[in-house]
Amino acid sequence: MTRENLYESYAINFATLDVCPKPEHKHTFFELVYIRSGNGRQCINNSHFNYKPGHLFLLSPDDCHSFDIESTTDFFFLQFNDIYLKTGGLGTDNIRRLEYILQNANHRPGCILRNIVDKSLVNPMIEAIFREYSNRDVYNQELIHQLVNTLIIVVARNIAKSLPDQVTVNTDEKTVDILQYIQQHIYYPEKLKTENIGHIFGVSNAYLGRYFKKHTHETMQGYITKYKIKLIEHRLKFSDKRINEIAEEFGFTDISHLNKFFKKQKGKNLSAYRESVRLK
Template identity: 35%
Template sequence: MSQRFYITKNLDTLEFEAANEWGYPRHKHNFFEFTYILKGSGQHLLNESIIDYKKGDLFFLTPKDEHEFVVDAPTTFGVIQFTEQLFLEKANFTSSTHWRKNLDTVIFYANNIPKSIVANDVDRIQLFYLYELIKNEIESPMTYSRDVLLNLFNALLMLVSRNLKSSLIKKEKSYNSEKEKIDSMLTYIRQNVLDKELIKIKSIAETFYMSPNYVSVFIKKHAGVSIQQYVLKTKIEMAGRLLKQTNLNISEIADKTGFLDSSHFNKIFKKYTGDNPSAFR
């Protein structure tokens, strides 16, 4: 059984060098984590997958993930750890509703794959520069440090979101198994659950090079639910976490998770969970 690690701050950084061993057992977190590879090489073991890592890679880990690193060449790790509460505090600094909703889906339903999340080299430079800025601001706080940190963190999440989204750009891909393909399709739906156009059957079919008539059959066969049911399940899970972990009111959560209004949200939430939102909270 893996260990679970905890943090008391809602944003913190950690940097260390591993000469031969990572120094931690296989574990999970109660927080989110960006792990930067500042130098070195080895393997990243995330859930059931293994992939080589090298200098310039960046990994995104959620509380659902279990992982460890196996060091081949001496490696310097840079880590940014943060909680959902910080993410929601940051959201107040983002004026674009479209971006807020996109970031919500990225954070609450991350693409849990072991590969580096950096999709292009220009963003790689900026992502690593932001790590240094955030680390320096935490280590040497000055006037308005909290505001500076929130804005730096906001920029970091924007770039992360762009890189995660770009990995879903339409391109032909071969899958090693049907499980890998359905996992990718469900990840796509989760990450785009608040964009009605992108989760239409036609868009899913074009993205994964499938016949529109077969998309629904494939998802039903391998996920055990229809696309519509999976979309609602995803929204309800997101709403449940917001109810438990934030002070947002019912109307705000209904809007954030894409329901028509609080009445519609109450009805659907109770149907899926057996409780109305207030009782669930």
Template identity: 30%
Template sequence: MVQRFYITKDLDVIEFEAVSEWGYPRHKHLFFELTIVLKGKGQHLLNDNIVDYQSGDVFFLTPKDEHEFIISEATTFGIIKFTEQLFLEKSSFSTSRYWRKNLETVIFHSNIIAESIVRYESDKIQINGLYQLIKHEINSSMLYNRYVLSELFGALMVVLSRNLKSSLETSSLELVSDEEKIENILTYIRQNVLNKEMISIKTIAEAFYMSPNYVSLFLKKHIGISVQQYVIQTKIDMAVRLLKQPNLSISGIAEKLGFVDASHFNRLFKKYKGVNPSEFKKQHS
């Protein structure tokens, strides 16, 4: 049985055929999953909905979704699994406001769409082509492999976002609970943490149709810390990953993450992690 429930890389691809049974129990994932139906037909049980599927359909699953497939005709699934970190990587190094807005569309709204997310017939060809390229590149060890994968993934997400936007325009969005709203706000902050303008209280309030004063109170009530503290925690978590990369200097990381200077970064990192960045880097080199 193909491993489905865990992910060891921030981007992975699996492909398998289900002849008469899917072979997995109804389940959730700890990551995002794009399932492309390469051939076959049957039913997809997604959360509380049941929809028919056929060749060319594409389903986008978030960690909040629970699903399973009922096979009526031998089906080949192409699956791209990826983590939130990959979204962070794309948004952190992209200057495109359009890209960041499309990220929000994918992150915040996809799980309410039970049926295939592809609305434009021509995009089925685009998505399948990008899937094949990613599948080929992920097994390659050629020069610039990581960069090529990142760009292919970015193109795939923009095509998906185009279709998701079309789906959302024809669907009525359900009211979300406080728990879902706080999760969406925190995800938004993580996605835009390197852009001061995007994570200002005023901008967050506008993005979620709340008053600026209420945003601060709402976060404090639900997570016990301020927006500023959450931003710092998120940057420190990003710093942990960057410090494990041998080619990045501490001052370079401090600048990349928007700290005032290396001294400011050192002080905050030690406060949250108990050791200074140079000691941490030594321990993980």
């Protein structure tokens, strides 16, 4: 599988496509994709979502993705990396939290615009970028830069609205690091053991649980369980993965082990849940 790099802090591209030019691939950077017109399907981490005009997607580093184009589609692509977040004038105080919020969209298919007001804001913003990008008028780079900053902040706001309450402007930096570590290693149960996390972040095993709850208002095991369940729900709803493949992906010993875990949280076994969500 190809893995693309970005050799500048950010890059913009507008494209009209009938066929996706790339098979499934990964990036080392963030990418915003806005659908200006057209229809098709987005594939991200083996999950699928039908796209239409007005949908905005955020692809995080290491997301495996592609587009299956059904009708000619006008795309807007904005690629940016950590360098841009740190040097783009976004404000140093909240850069780490912004990075965490953007990373937290990982593995989630579908349009990231949750705020109805922002849906009407994003389209004219992207069309303004298109005009400046096409006309190359005086101060166009400065205007594009400001519009890109605003777009990224709007995206972060929409992702934050779908997060639990762990991240606020006052969240302790180490807590943000622990939350991000959990998300990055959610597929590896051994790496999520208390003694391993405590060793990595320099917190004693005895204190780690109290420390985590103090800053997030929930237990660490509770957070791990909720996050894992959320990802499994997405697999069942948006992917064609078999149950045994999902069990293997998340480090369960077998289907029975996964079923027991899932039913305890959701009250249904995996097959019944998948059937119920696909009937909606």
